[in-house]
Amino acid sequence: MTVSQRNRKNQKWENLEQGLRMVQNNPLFSRMGGDIHITDSRLTGKNGAAVVYSDGLIYVNSEVLLSPAQWAYTVAHCKLHLALGHFDGERMPLEEREPGLFGERGRQGSCDLKRWNLACDIFIGKFLADMKFGERSSRNPAELFPFSLTDERKIYEHLGEPGAEGLLQKALEQGYGTASPGSMDMRGLEYPLYYDPKKGEYNWFARQFAWGLRRAVSEAVGKVGGHEVQEGGRMTRSKRAAQWFINHYPLLGSLAASFQLIEEESICRQMEIRTAAVDASKGEVYVNPTAELDDEELRFVLAHEFLHAGLGHHERCQGRDPELWNVACDFVINGWLVEMEIGKMPEIGGLYDEKLKEKSAEEIYDLMVRDLRKYSRLDTFRGYGKGDLLDGTQPEARFSGSSRAVSLDDFYKRALAEGLDYHQQSGRGYVPAGLVEEIRALTMPPIPWDVELGQWFEAHFPELEKRRTYARPSRRQGATPDIPRPRCVEQDAFSSGKTFGVVVDTSGSMSTELLGMALGSIASYGAAREVPLVRVIFCDAKAYDAGYMAPEEIAGRIQVKGRGGTILQPGVDLLEQAQDFPPNGPILIITDGLIEERMVIRREHAFLVPKGRRLPFRVKGKVFYFSKH
Structure with a gap:
């Protein structure tokens, strides 16, 4: 060798x-x-x-x-x-x-x-x-x-x-x-x-x-979530409750590992947190150490805060009253936790009503709006009249992978969805159908607003069908040249009467960039559906009739008039009463929601509203929430 x-x-x-x-x-x-x-x-x-x-x-x-x-x-x-x-x-x-x-x-x-x-x-x-x-x-x-x-x-x-x-x-x-x-x-x-x-x-x-896996996972996710006990440190009761989810409850284990527990009495006093609160944008759950909660109550409270973040309640508010929306979400979450028997609901701050069972947060919010005297300033885990969903900065891209960064919101949704899969596969306990449905909905990508708008156009403006006519008969069939044959022609877009009305809010609160984006989408879809002319009306303090215009003119050559307060009803009335506007023509209204509190629209209609804004009345037609992304 x-x-x-x-x-x-x-x-x-x-x-x-x-x-x-x-x-x-x-x-x-x-x-x-x-x-x-x-x-x-x-x-x-x-x-x-x-x-x-x-x-x-x-x-x-x-x-x-x-x-x-x-x-x-x-x-x-x-x-x-x-x-x-x-x-x-x-x-x-x-x-x-x-x-x-x-x-x-x-x-x-x-x-x-x-x-x-x-x-x-x-x-x-x-x-x-x-x-x-x-x-x-x-x-x-x-x-x-x-x-x-x-x-x-x-x-x-x-x-x-x-x-x-x-x-x-x-x-x-x-x-x-x-x-x-x-x-x-x-x-x-x-x-x-x-x-x-x-x-x-x-x-x-x-x-x-299995023993090694439990130990390795416990150590790894404990480090990520800040639950690792350093040498000379101590495992608090709140951390022990969070560790229970990591070790024994797959549905919320990943979420529990991703949050850092803040148990400083001075911080809780400064932020007016009586029991607990969550800041999803920072990945922090605040627990007041002076709150007299036993281990079972701590599990209930932590699961409550984890679900707030995992279900995206902080981003689903979308212009609603934050306090009422927080209370509506509390009713839903507490109902599920009671049904799943996770811990024990504390006597103070636990909102629960058997009558609201199997209702979504949006449905409960609509009920509460009708009876503000009953539901305003209720006692939550944060305190009387305070929501435990804290306002923070926009979610940061903290969890970075090899290809792209993952926002905290995306991480929470994925952690909750994967936790549900592991939970069900391992048979770890009952999960209510409403919670399963909501978690599954989080994993489905939302339909972009411009796609929904395109579907609305397709429903109102189907493609023009070809028809047969003897006006100029075709004699191309050689076997019987003496028999006239009809030819196929496309229906003229102008003679079909295809058009729609656009009422545009031109008040000072409307963003020029978003307004241009909405008008551009309307123009492109109108042209794609072969709509020759569109009736455009601008509204601020009064209505300005811009007349009929080609769809491509809407995107580039329209000069927006007026910058006063907004009243849209005159613009809608002008369209509905116009003799040269077809009786079945739909109306599309672009506004930021800062308008009158009541509108009467008798035609088929839809609203285009910037994401995060909300209309001040109940709408019968479609509402599309548009944004830059």
């Missing part, structure tokens, strides 16, 4: 030892089993790094030169096959039960073992990529596969679907396993493992992994 060969061999051993040390030092794998044996390529195949057997033996190929991080990834990959139950018959996609085939409780298997091994490799690859543990030689599976990678059996089914041969080939080329290309790194799959709980049998590797 030459000196260079000896050095190369020593380097291989040194890298392997460092990789094993990295695995052992990770809290997730520190207590996991799996006896590691050094071998050559006879078991792993040429260029194969490692294989794992169902009895827990892991064989690593000492002839392969890998970096320490690659060895750590390889060994962790093999251990996860054992810990995640990939050899267990209950986990494998086997079908009809037939006692005696694979043991006392075996199942007859039509399972493609090679495809199952590949599905498990892909799942582990995604898991370790999310953990950012070790160094893999293949691409992240999430970048290659268009379907969800959260379950091995679903991956197995996707790879076996008709037309999935291309994906299967790509996966094989990537080499997500640790054995040589084209071979399986799981040995013993033909004899699935079964455990009899009555005899005290269980998957020991899975139990050790």
Whole structure:
């Protein structure tokens, strides 16, 4: 053996030892089993790094030169096959039960073992990529596969679907396993493992992994949320309550980890917080340490504040009275928490009414507006007549990823949605249907206002259909040239009477930029739907009739007149009484909401209002909230 060969061999051993040390030092794998044996390529195949057997033996190929991080990834990959139950018959996609085939409780298997091994490799690859543990030689599976990678059996089914041969080939080329290309790194799959709980049998590797996972997650999210107890510090009752959600309640665990608890009595006194409040924009929950709450009440209060942020109540106010909106949200959240039996509702500040059950916050707000004397200045967790939703700065991009920053609002929504999935999958407890529906709605991207406006135009201005006419008959049919044939012509847009009216608020409170954006969208959609002319009226203290204009003129050449107070009713009346405006022509009204408190509109109509503003009356037509983004 030459000196260079000896050095190369020593380097291989040194890298392997460092990789094993990295695995052992990770809290997730520190207590996991799996006896590691050094071998050559006879078991792993040429260029194969490692294989794992169902009895827990892991064989690593000492002839392969890998970096320490690659060895750590390889060994962790093999251990996860054992810990995640990939050899267990209950986990494998086997079908009809037939006692005696694979043991006392075996199942007859039509399972493609090679495809199952590949599905498990892909799942582990995604898991370790999310953990950012070790160094893999293949691409992240999430970048290659268009379907969800959260379950091995679903991956197995996707790879076996008709037309999935291309994906299967790509996966094989990537080499997500640790054995040589084209071979399986799981040995013993033909004899699935079964455990009899009555005899005290269980998957020991899975139990050790679960312990390590709880410990690792607890430490990691505790650091993110500021719940880590430093040396010499103390775990307060509020932090212990937040830790309970992290360890035992997946629905709110991620949210609990993302918030920092502020328990300074002086700060709470300065901000007039009697019990608790939340500032979603800063990621902070304030708990007054002088509030006499037991552990169960603290859990209820913290869950209440977490849900305020997770459900986006601070951004859904949209021009409503903040205090009344806060109270409406309190009624909804407290109803859910009582139904889920999370902690115990405190006697002071807990708003709950059985009659308001199964109503949304928006519905409760509408009821409260009709009876302000009853619902104004109620007692909340912050105090009498004060909302526990604190006003802060705009959400910052604190959680940064590799591609783009994530705002706090997006993070809260995603954390709550993923928490719900884990909560339901693990069967951790009952979640009311109303809360599930609201969380699911958060994950759906809202329809942009300009798309909704386009749908409104489509409903009122369908495309012009072609019609047949004998005015200039077509004689193109050679078989019967003496028989005149009708020809197809498009209906003239001018003769069809397609038009609509636009009433524009030109008061000083209207933003010129937003006004131009709204007018530009109207012009583009009007032109797209072949509306030849639009009737435009400007309103401030009085109505100015600009007459009929082509849609493209609205965006650029209109000079806005007037900057006084706004009254829109004269403009609407002018349109409805105009002899040259069709009786079925719809009306589009652009305003900032600072208008008269009552309007009578007899035609089909819709309002365009800047996001965050609100009309002072109940509207029968559509309302589109537009913004720059």
